[in-house]
Amino acid sequence: MTADETPSTTAVPERVVGLTLTRRPVRIAGMVIAAGVIAVLNGAVGLAVGGAVVALGLITAAPVAFGAGVAGLLISPEIDPVLHTIGALALLAVLVDPAVGTPTGRRALVAAAGISLMIGAGTYSLLAVWSLPAVTVGLVLSVALIMYAIHRYERVTLGLVSDSNQ
Amino acid sequence: MQATRQFWATAAIGLLFSLLAIGGDQPVALIGVAGIGVWLIATSWTAVRSFQHLDETLEIEYALDPSTTYVDTPATVSLTVTRPEGSASTRMQVSPRLPAGLRRTTETAPSLTLGAGETEATVTVPLHADVAGEFTLPAPTVSLTDTFELYTEQLSRGPQPKLTVLPQTPTVHIGKGGKPYGNAFGEHSTDQPGPGIATRDLRQYIVGEDAMNIDWKSTARLGEPYVRETEGETDRHTALLVDHRAHTGESATEETPLEYIREAALAMTASAVGHSDPLSLWTVGDDGLTETLAAGSTPAAYTRVRSTLLGLTPTASATDHRPAPTRRIQTVIESLDVETPARQTLQRYGTGATAVKSVREDAFVDAVYRARTQIGAGMWLVLVTTDADPMRLRESIKLATQGGTEVLVLIVPTVLFQRAHLETITEAYDAYTEFEQLRRELDSHPRVTALEVAPGDRLRTLLSVEQSERHKPEAR
Numbered sequence: 001m002t003a004d005e006t007p008s009t010t011a012v013p014e015r016v017v018g019l020t021l022t023r024r025p026v027r028i029a030g031m032v033i034a035a036g037v038i039a040v041l042n043g044a045v046g047l048a049v050g051g052a053v054v055a056l057g058l059i060t061a062a063p064v065a066f067g068a069g070v071a072g073l074l075i076s077p078e079i080d081p082v083l084h085t086i087g088a089l090a091l092l093a094v095l096v097d098p099a100v101g102t103p104t105g106r107r108a109l110v111a112a113a114g115i116s117l118m119i120g121a122g123t124y125s126l127l128a129v130w131s132l133p134a135v136t137v138g139l140v141l142s143v144a145l146i147m148y149a150i151h152r153y154e155r156v157t158l159g160l161v162s163d164s165n166q
Numbered sequence: 167m168q169a170t171r172q173f174w175a176t177a178a179i180g181l182l183f184s185l186l187a188i189g190g191d192q193p194v195a196l197i198g199v200a201g202i203g204v205w206l207i208a209t210s211w212t213a214v215r216s217f218q219h220l221d222e223t224l225e226i227e228y229a230l231d232p233s234t235t236y237v238d239t240p241a242t243v244s245l246t247v248t249r250p251e252g253s254a255s256t257r258m259q260v261s262p263r264l265p266a267g268l269r270r271t272t273e274t275a276p277s278l279t280l281g282a283g284e285t286e287a288t289v290t291v292p293l294h295a296d297v298a299g300e301f302t303l304p305a306p307t308v309s310l311t312d313t314f315e316l317y318t319e320q321l322s323r324g325p326q327p328k329l330t331v332l333p334q335t336p337t338v339h340i341g342k343g344g345k346p347y348g349n350a351f352g353e354h355s356t357d358q359p360g361p362g363i364a365t366r367d368l369r370q371y372i373v374g375e376d377a378m379n380i381d382w383k384s385t386a387r388l389g390e391p392y393v394r395e396t397e398g399e400t401d402r403h404t405a406l407l408v409d410h411r412a413h414t415g416e417s418a419t420e421e422t423p424l425e426y427i428r429e430a431a432l433a434m435t436a437s438a439v440g441h442s443d444p445l446s447l448w449t450v451g452d453d454g455l456t457e458t459l460a461a462g463s464t465p466a467a468y469t470r471v472r473s474t475l476l477g478l479t480p481t482a483s484a485t486d487h488r489p490a491p492t493r494r495i496q497t498v499i500e501s502l503d504v505e506t507p508a509r510q511t512l513q514r515y516g517t518g519a520t521a522v523k524s525v526r527e528d529a530f531v532d533a534v535y536r537a538r539t540q541i542g543a544g545m546w547l548v549l550v551t552t553d554a555d556p557m558r559l560r561e562s563i564k565l566a567t568q569g570g571t572e573v574l575v576l577i578v579p580t581v582l583f584q585r586a587h588l589e590t591i592t593e594a595y596d597a598y599t600e601f602e603q604l605r606r607e608l609d610s611h612p613r614v615t616a617l618e619v620a621p622g623d624r625l626r627t628l629l630s631v632e633q634s635e636r637h638k639p640e641a642r
Contacts, residue, residue, distance in 0.1 A: 063176040063202065070183060070198035079193065088197045095205050103255035103282065104212050104313050112208035119200050127193070136187040136199060140180075143203035147210055154167045154214040158221055158321060 022058050027065065027097040031057035033090035034069040037083050041076040049075060057094065066095040092116065119143075167213065173316040176202060206316070213312035217319050220253040220310065226260070226324035228306060230293075234330040237298050240271070241329065245306060246288040247278060254285050257311040260324075262289075263304040267297050268329065282313065295331040298476050302328050332476070337622030338429045340576070342609070343602055344629045347617055367395040402546050403461055404438050405537050406431055407448045408475065409530055409551035410456070415480025417583040421621060424480055427550050430576045430619040431475050434548050439468050446541065447471045450533040451481030461541070528555070534562040538571060549575045550619070553601050563608050563616075573614045577605060582624045591631050598628060 022028070034057075035050030042049065053072040057065035069091040073084060096112050099105035119139070126135045155161045169177075180202030187195035227246040235241040247260050261277035270276060271292040278289040295301070308321045341347040371380055371391035381394035408431045414424035438445040445468065446461035457474055459467070530551060537547065547566050553559060559577070566573045581597035601618070608616035618625075 061172075063179050063205070066201060067179040067182070067198060070195065070201070073194050073197070074186065074192055076194070084194060084197075088201070091197070092201050092204075095201050096208075098314055099209075102313050104216050107215065108208050108212040108314075111211050112204055115204045115207050116200075119204055123196060123200055127196075132191060132193055132196075133188040136184050136196060139196070139199055139203065140184050143180075143207060146207050150207070150210045150214055151167050154217065154319070157214075157218055158319070160321070 020059065024097055024100070026100050027062065027094050028058065030090045030092075030094035030097065031065060031069065034072065034087050034094070037087035037090070038072040038076070041073075041078075041080060041083055046072075046075070062095055062097050066091050069094060167210070167217075167317045167319050170311075170316055170318060172314075173206070176316070177206065180206070209312065209314050209316050213314075213317040216253070216256050216312060217310050220249060220256050220258070221321065221323070223250050223253045224308070224323060225249070226306060226308075228262070228303070228325045228327055230303070230327045230329050233328065234332065235295065236332050237295055239295075241293045241295070242290050243293055243303060243327070243329075244288060244290045245278065245324075246286070247280065248286045249280070251285060254280070254283050255313055257281055257313075257315075259309040259311075260287075260289075261307045261309070262291055263307060264291075264293070265301050265303060267295060267299060267331075268301050268303075269294050269296070293329070295329070298331050298333040300328060300330050300473055300476060302326050330476075332432070333425045333428060338426060338433075339620045339622035339625050340430065340433070340617055342605070342617060344618075344625055369393055369395065402441070403444045403446070403541065403544065404434065404546045404548060405446045405448065405461070405541050406434055406471070407450065407530075407533055407537055407547065407549050408478065409450050409549075410478045410480055411450065411452045411529065412480050412482060413554045413580070414552060414578075416580075419583055419621075419624075421583070422480070423552050423578040423580060423583055424478065426578045426619050426621065427552070427576075428475050428478055430578075431548075431550050432472065434550075434576075435468060435471050435475065438463075445471055447474055448533055448537050449474065449478060450530050452529060453481070454529045455533050455536065456481060528558045528561075530555075531558050531562050531565060534565050538566055538568065542569075545571060547571050547573045549573065551575070552578045552580050553604055554580050556604050559604070560608070563611065563614055567611060567613050571613065573611075575608060575614060575616045576619045577601070577608075577616060578619045582620050582628070591628070594628055598625075 031054045035054045038050040038053060039046040049072050053068050056068045060068070069087070073087050073091075076084075092112075096109060099108040099112070102108075119142075122142075123135060123139055126138065130138070180199050183195040183198030183202070186192050187199060225248040227248075228243065230241060230243050232241060243262060245260060245262050247258070249258075258280045259277055260280075261275065264270060271294050276289050276291045278287040280287050303326055305322045305324045305326050308323045310319045310321070311317070339346065368381070368384055369392065371385075371393050375393065379393045380391050384392040384394060408427060410424055410427070414427055415422050417423065435445060437443075442463050444461040444463045447457065447459040447470075448455060449457040459470055459474060462468075462470075534547075534549065541547075549562060549566065551559065551562075559575075563573060563575060566575075579598060579601040581594055581601060584594075584597075605616045605618055608614055
């Protein structure tokens, strides 16, 4: 097959930009649960916002849908630990939805679950000690550092880094 | 690993929430930051693992057909990529790269793309070479994209095939008087007895000699012990002296004498390779030697000779000149201070000596002199040149044969390149006759074999047209 032809793929990646109505059950379920949490927390306003979040979440890419859901949770004046945790888990399912059913998806899901536990636990622990801005900065820097370490590891293992000093 | 636009868009969403968390004092925004962070780390790790697995299992076949071609003759390079099912989750694009001097004949850049789940693809690229030479095709570029299109990577993987492009020489005739001579590059003997197959002599056994040498059949037939001597066969040092002065590039036709000179020299190289003979190369430009390759019989030495020959172009008069070590010739005439009858008698010989001296100032003659003096006896000197300067060619042969050196001279008749369509056939034939006389004169030397190297079709045309012209009056 040449470049002129469109390659057929078994897993069609989600686009960040571009509107396509999704029919993926995990995504739909996650968005509906998140919308329900927003509605319960905020009443009639929450219902309207939840509807908008679902509508947006079904036509945009997973990261955008996730962002819309988190933004919907932000309008709540108070934090309900149980409801917010349910909402967060539902939105996390929306985020990892592209990995469901793909050849490498299981590996990505396992990795995401493990990392979620570590980062979630670490963030929650730090919130008891540090201020919110400090925890946020620490979280962003940690993610950036881990990403860079993975990048360097890949360069070395694929032989893209010369051993010589010259 | 390079990030795609989708990666940056996703990361931007995470950063937006981090700003909300810091500026708006919103702890819920941390869900967004942590969620995006988790997703990016998980996908990057998955991408790295899939790239590594693909790199380990990827098979790339990159083959030229043919591997040796001619200028302006089509060739193809086929690229086949195979990967196992387990590595087929990554989207992959493989693009062949071409070195300078080679170009593809298709308008669009050829490449092959394997989507997720696809395991094999082939693309064939038609190639065209405008210049002669040896080209090494760089390894193809493999572009990988992960399943989620967040990361890409470019690798250079696969073999690096070599394409040899020879100059166009449609029909090279090597022969004598228009007839092919097939024994120019054949087997060679040393003219000395030694181990071999061909019988040289049968002589009586000398007491003390190894009994193993006795030829028992001859001994039984003649009643006395006899020894059969055989022709010794050995590696022969071939010194190839190739002319690429400016006149070798002058032609009224599409081809130049240099192309035929090169073809003949490459044939000699192939012969040396076939016999594993040590081969040295001397190339001569207008200002003297342009390249000297010491004798060698290793594949690398032969490759150097071939590369040098393929890269030869007619010189201008600006090449580096390395003049021969000059020796002051003190003639008898110069030693006579005063005008005497003896000096007058010797004067005309003195003029001859001056002429010889001026001939040696010629680049080709000088090169022959250097080659013969530096390499010494026992070699086979092969001169490849044109008949542009018969006097200096004679002088070259004279110098070359000194000391018992065997010489093969391959001469390109310039007459076949001076007339585009051979309009004045009689003139052309006369010029060719002169060339043939020169060749025969050189060939008459016991240690010289002189052969013509010419475009076969043009030579055949010349000879056949002249023959038919000659028969016309007889027919009337």
